[in-house]
Amino acid sequence: MTAGNNGAGTPENDDPFAYLYRSEGGEDGAPGSAGDGAARQPGVPRTSYNQVRAVGQRQYGQPAQQITYGQPNANYAAPETLPGGDRTRAVPSAGYQDGDGPRRRNGLLIGAVAVVAVVCIGIGVAMLTNGDKSDDTTAGKGGPTAAESVEPSEQPTSKPKPGELPKQEAGSLRLDGGASTAKDVPGARTAGGTYVAGMNTPGAAVTWSLDVDAPGKYKLWVGYGVPGKDANLTLNVNGKVDTRPINLQNFAHAPAGAWDKGWTKSWSYVQLNKGTNTIKLSCENGNQCDVNLDKVWLAKG
Numbered sequence: 001m002t003a004g005n006n007g008a009g010t011p012e013n014d015d016p017f018a019y020l021y022r023s024e025g026g027e028d029g030a031p032g033s034a035g036d037g038a039a040r041q042p043g044v045p046r047t048s049y050n051q052v053r054a055v056g057q058r059q060y061g062q063p064a065q066q067i068t069y070g071q072p073n074a075n076y077a078a079p080e081t082l083p084g085g086d087r088t089r090a091v092p093s094a095g096y097q098d099g100d101g102p103r104r105r106n107g108l109l110i111g112a113v114a115v116v117a118v119v120c121i122g123i124g125v126a127m128l129t130n131g132d133k134s135d136d137t138t139a140g141k142g143g144p145t146a147a148e149s150v151e152p153s154e155q156p157t158s159k160p161k162p163g164e165l166p167k168q169e170a171g172s173l174r175l176d177g178g179a180s181t182a183k184d185v186p187g188a189r190t191a192g193g194t195y196v197a198g199m200n201t202p203g204a205a206v207t208w209s210l211d212v213d214a215p216g217k218y219k220l221w222v223g224y225g226v227p228g229k230d231a232n233l234t235l236n237v238n239g240k241v242d243t244r245p246i247n248l249q250n251f252a253h254a255p256a257g258a259w260d261k262g263w264t265k266s267w268s269y270v271q272l273n274k275g276t277n278t279i280k281l282s283c284e285n286g287n288q289c290d291v292n293l294d295k296v297w298l299a300k301g
Contacts, residue, residue: 165212165218165297165298165299165300166210166211166212166297166298167295167296167297167298168208168210168295168296168297169190169191169194169294169295170190170195170196170206170223170293170294170295170296171190171194171195171196171294173196173206173207173208173296174206174207174208174209175196175205175206176203176204176205176206176207177201177202177203177204177205177282177283178198178201178203178204179196179197179198179199179201179204179205179206180196180197180198181194181195181196181197182194182195182196182197182198182292183195185197185225185259185260185292186260187225187260187261187263188225188263188292188294189223189263189294189295190294190295194294195225195292195293195294196292196293196294197292199233199283199289199290199291199292199293200283200289200290200291201283201289202283202284202285202289203282203283204282204283204289205280205281205282205283206280206281206282206293207278207279207280208278208279208280208296209276209277209278210276210277210278210279210298211275211276211277212272212273212274212275212277212298213274214274215272215273215274216271216272216301217269217270217271217272217301218269218270218271218272218298218299218300218301219267219268219269219270219298219299219300219301220235220246220267220268220269220270220279220296220298221265221266221267221296221297221298221299222246222248222265222266222267222268222281222293222295222296223263223264223265223293223294223295223296224248224263224264224265224266224291224292224293224294225252225259225260225262225263225264225291225292225294226248226249226250226252226254226259226262226264226290226291226292227254227256227257227258227259227262227290228250228254228255228256228257228258228261228262229250229256229288229290230247230248230249230250230288231248231249231287231288231289231290231291232245232246232247232248232287232288232289233245233246233248233281233282233283233287233289233291234246234281234282234283234284234287235268235270235279235280235281236279236280236281236282237270237271237272237277237278237279237280238272238273238277238278239278242268242270244268245287246266246268246281247266247268248266248291249266250262250264251264251265251266252264259292263294267299269301279296281293
C-alpha cells in the first residue's frame with residue numbers, strides 16, 4: 001500500500017494518513033473534497049492532495065502571509081505592549097537603575113570615611129580639652145608662687161599623734177605685718193618648697209598655736225635660711241616676751257647673699273602649759289630680721 005495507490009475502498013485498505021491529503025475545499029464526491037471517499041474508484045490513484053506550503057506560510061481562513069525571520073512583523077505585538085502587559089517580567093526597583101551599583105557603593109564608602117573622620121576629630125578635640133583642663137587644675141593646686149603672698153589667717157591648733165610633739169611648716173602658720181609665703185629660693189625643707197619671707201619688716205610675725213599634753217620646758221626648734229649673715233627674732237610665748245631673742249646665726253657658713261646655701265636650724269627653751277599654747281616670732285626694734293622661715297617643731301627640754 002502506497003500513498004499513491006489507496007487500494008480498495010474498504011477501511012482496512014484505506015490510507016491511514018489520507019486525511020492529510022484531502023482538499024479543504026470542494027463538494028462531497030468531487031475529487032479533493034472531504035467526502036471523496038464515497039466516489040473513490042479502486043485502483044485509481046488519488047489525485048487530490050493538499051498543497052505543500054513553504055515554511056513560514058500559514059492560512060487559517062485568511063490570505064497566506066509570508067513571514068521572514070529576523071525582520072519585524074507588522075502583525076506581531078510584544079506581550080508587554082498589550083493591555084495588562086507582561087505580568088511575569090521583573091520590574092526594576094524605584095531609584096535604582098542599571099549602573100547605579102558602583103555609584104551607590106562609592107557613596108556608602110565616602111559616607112563611612114566621613115563618619116570615621118568626624119569621630120577622630122572629636123577624640124582629638126576631647127584629648128586637647130582634657131589636657132588644658134588638667135593643666136589648669138594642676139596650676140591651681142600648686143599653691144602661691146614666689147611673688148604671691150598669703151593673707152594672715154588664724155591657723156588651727158596642731159594635733160600631733162599620741163606620744164609625738166607638734167611640728168608644722170612655717171607657711172601654714174598665722175602671718176602678720178607683711179610676712180608672706182614664697183618659694184623662689186630653693187632648699188626649703190617643706191613638701192612644696194614653700195617658706196615664709198618678708199620678715200625683714202618691723203611688725204612682721206608668725207604665730208603658732210599648739211597643744212601639749214603636759215606642762216614643762218621644751219625646746220623650740222626653728223628651721224630658717226639667712227643670706228650669709230646672722231639674724232635673730234623676738235620670741236613671745238603665751239603673750240610673754242622672752243628677754244633673749246632667738247639666735248638665728250649663719251651656722252651653714254653660707255657666703256654673703258647666698259640664700260640657697262644658708263638653710264639651717266636653731267633652738268631656744270620655752271615654758272609651756274598643758275593644753276593650748278601660742279608661740280610668736282616677730283621682727284621688733286633691735287632685731288636683725290633678714291631671714292626666711294621654713295618650719296617649726298618641739299622637742300623635749
